[in-house]
Amino acid sequence: MRVIFMGTPEFAVAALARVAAHHDVVCVYTQPPRPAGRGQHERPSPVHAWAQARGIAVRVPKSLKSIEVQAEFAALKADIAVVAAYGLILPQPILDAPRLGCVNIHASLLPRWRGAAPIQRAIMAGDTVSGVTIMQMDAGLDTGAILLRRECAIDETTTAGELHDRLAALGAEAVVEALRDLERGTIKPVAQPVEGVTSAAKIDKAEAKIDFTRPARDVVRHIHGLSPVPGAWLEISGERIKILRAESVDGQGQAGAIIAADMTIACATGAIRPIQLQRAGRAAMPLTDFLRGFTLPTGARIA
Numbered sequence: 001m002r003v004i005f006m007g008t009p010e011f012a013v014a015a016l017a018r019v020a021a022h023h024d025v026v027c028v029y030t031q032p033p034r035p036a037g038r039g040q041h042e043r044p045s046p047v048h049a050w051a052q053a054r055g056i057a058v059r060v061p062k063s064l065k066s067i068e069v070q071a072e073f074a075a076l077k078a079d080i081a082v083v084a085a086y087g088l089i090l091p092q093p094i095l096d097a098p099r100l101g102c103v104n105i106h107a108s109l110l111p112r113w114r115g116a117a118p119i120q121r122a123i124m125a126g127d128t129v130s131g132v133t134i135m136q137m138d139a140g141l142d143t144g145a146i147l148l149r150r151e152c153a154i155d156e157t158t159t160a161g162e163l164h165d166r167l168a169a170l171g172a173e174a175v176v177e178a179l180r181d182l183e184r185g186t187i188k189p190v191a192q193p194v195e196g197v198t199s200a201a202k203i204d205k206a207e208a209k210i211d212f213t214r215p216a217r218d219v220v221r222h223i224h225g226l227s228p229v230p231g232a233w234l235e236i237s238g239e240r241i242k243i244l245r246a247e248s249v250d251g252q253g254q255a256g257a258i259i260a261a262d263m264t265i266a267c268a269t270g271a272i273r274p275i276q277l278q279r280a281g282r283a284a285m286p287l288t289d290f291l292r293g294f295t296l297p298t299g300a301r302i303a
Contacts, residue, residue, distance in 0.1 A: 001023045001024070001078075001079035001080055001100075001179065001183055002023075002024050002026050002076070002077065002078045002079045002080075003019055003023045003024065003025050003026065003078060003079065003080055003081070003082055003179075004025075004026060004027050004028075004029065004073070004076055004078045004080075004081040004082070004098065005019060005020075005025050005027075005028045005029070005047075005051075005081070005082050005084075006028070006029040006030070006081055006082070006083045006084070006086040006088075006090075006102075007028075007030060007047045007082075007083065007084040007085055007086050008030050008031040008045045008046070008047055008048075008085055008086055008087050009045065009046055009047070009085050010046045010168070011084065011085050011107070011164060011167075011168045011171075012046070012047050012084035012085050012086075012105075012168075013046050013047055013050050013168075014168045014169055014171070014172040015082065015084045015105055015168070015171055015172040015175050016028070016047055016050060016051065016084075017050070017172070018172040018173065018175070018176050019082055019172075019175065019176060019179070020054070020056070022176055022179070022180075023179065025051075025056055026057070026076050026078060027056070027057045027058070027059060027076055027078075028047060028048070028051040028056050028057065028058045028059070029058075029059050029060075029061070029073075029086065030044075030045045030047045030048045030051075030058060030059075030060055030086070031045050031048075031060065031086075031087050031088070032060040032061075032062060033045070033048070033060070048060065059072070061088075063088065064088055064089070064090060064091055064094050065091055070091065070093045070094060070097070073093075073094055073097055074093070074097040078097070078098040078099070079098060079099045079100055079183075080098045080099065080100040080101065080102070080103065080179065080182065081094075081097075081098045081101075081102040081103070082102075082103055082104075082105070082175055082179070083102055083103065083104045083105070083137060084104070084105040084171065084175075085105075085107075090102060090137065092139060095137055095138070095139070100182055101136055101137065102136075102137040103134055103135065103136055103137065103147060103175065103178060103179075103182075104134070104135050104137050104142070104144065105132060105133075105134060105171040105174070105175050106118065106132065106133045106134075106135060106142055107119050107130070107132055107164075107167045107171065108122060108130060108131065108132075108133065108200065109129070109130065109131045109132075109133060109149055109151065110133040110135060110142060110146060110149075110192055111142075111143075111192045111193060111194075111195075111196050111197040111198075112127075112196055112197070112198050113198055113199075113200040114141055114142035114143070114197065114198070114199055114200060115141065115142065115199050115200035115201055115202070116200060116201065116202040116203075117200045117201065117202055117203050118130075118200040119160050119163050119164050119167065120160045120200075120203055120225045120226060121198075121200040121201070121225070122154065122163070122200075122225075123154060123158060123159070123160055123163060123221060123224050123225035124221050124222055124225035124226075125221070126217070126218075126221050127154055128153065128154055128155070129151055129152070129153055129154060130151070130152050130154050130163060130167065131149055131150050131151040131152050131167070131170065132149070132150050132152075132167050132170050132171040132174050133146055133148070133149050134146075134147045134148040134149070134171075134174050134175055134178040135147060135192075136189050143192060144189075144192075145189035145190055145191050145192065146189065146190045146191075146192060147178045147181075147182070147187055147189055147190075148174050148177060148178045148181075148187070149174075150170050150171075150173070150174045152166050152167060152170055156217075156220065156221075156224075156247075156248075157224070157245075157247075158224060159224045159225075159227040159228070159244070159245060160224065160225050160226065160227055160228075160229075161227060161228045161229075203226065203230065205230055207226070208226055208230050208231060208232050208233055209232075209233060209234070210222065210223065210232050210233065210234045210243065210302075212234075212255045212256040212265060212266065212267050212268070212302060213255045213256075213267075213268050214267060214268055215267060215268050215269045215270060216248040216249070216267040216268075216269060216270030216271055216272050217248050217270070219246070219248075219267050219272050220246050220247065220248050220272055223243050223244070223245070223246045223272075224245065224246075227244040227245060228244055228284070231243075231244060231278065234265075234302045235302065236296070236297070236300055236302060237297055237300070239279065239280070240280060241277055241278070241279055241280075242277060242278040242279075242284075243274045243276070243277055244276040244277065244278055244284055245274070245275040245276035246272045246273060246274050246275055247272065247273050247275060248270055248271075248272055249264060249270070249271050249272065249273045250270065250271065251264050251266055251270065251271030252266060252269075252270070252271065253266035253271070254266060254301065255267055255268050256301050256302040257299075257300075257301045257302075258296055258299075258300045258301070258302070259271060261296070262287070262291070263287065263290075263291065263296060265302065273287070274287050274290075275287055277290045279294070
């Protein structure tokens with residue numbers, strides 16, 4: 001089929017590669033290059049870079065609302081558009097332009113976790129299963145009919161970064177399967193149930209500070225849900241330190257107090273022990289390496 005691919009971050013690259021291997025990707029739509037790195041030089045998105053390196057046409061409109069942009073999109077005469085973490089709202093003329101409409105790869109088992117941060121919210125909420133949904137897009141926010149779903153387990157050690165990579169691969173496989181069945185006319189869209197809807201709000205940087213007045217298990221989920229980006233953090237002696245991986249352990253004390261030399265930190269109930277940490281401007285490191293280069297103040301307490 002003639003396919004328009006619309007995506008921006010690394011999550012979408014695996015899907016683009018799989019779709020391009022099976023169909024004719026006539027154009028890629030992605031977010032415009034943005035300043036990045038120390039020099040703040042403009043850098044194309046991961047999807048942009050992948051497509052450009054393979055000679056696929058790339059368009060980077062800042063909006064899809066103009067009649068001109070919509071006419072250019074329709075002129076591609078695509079059979080279908082595949083959308084994966086694109087970052088722009090698709091107006092109705094865009095949704096209607098491809099012969100088979102637009103399908104979206106969403107990183108949750110809809111209707112759970114509609115919205116911007118389904119991977120992080122699933123881990124932070126303690127979900128034991130996640131997955132991807134291939135849905136037929138409509139004008140709502142992740143409200144379209146379900147074409148196909150694939151599940152993926154989550155355990156207490158899973159970080160957002162790890163789940164991201166699993167779901168990216170799973171979504172790439174699932175969307176190719178869905179496109180095959182749509183082309184054959186053998187797939188039947190199913191309306192999303194009205195029960196079980198939850199919202200995955202965008203992660204706010206203010207959420208990243210670790211709150212030790214919560215139970216240890218919740219603190220670990222919070223840490224893993226924000227790992228590696230933006231990274232949950234605490235502050236000791238004026239230095240901000242990210243904890244990227246942790247475990248729940250036995251222990252008690254005033255919430256936020258370091259109660260053992262191995263940096264065990266008391267929570268409202270139980271305690272957590274960091275496994276992987278990161279100091280500002282440095283690479284992530286295991287706890288043993290961190291403690292060799294960082295002296296914990298006696299009786300330190302984290303606010």
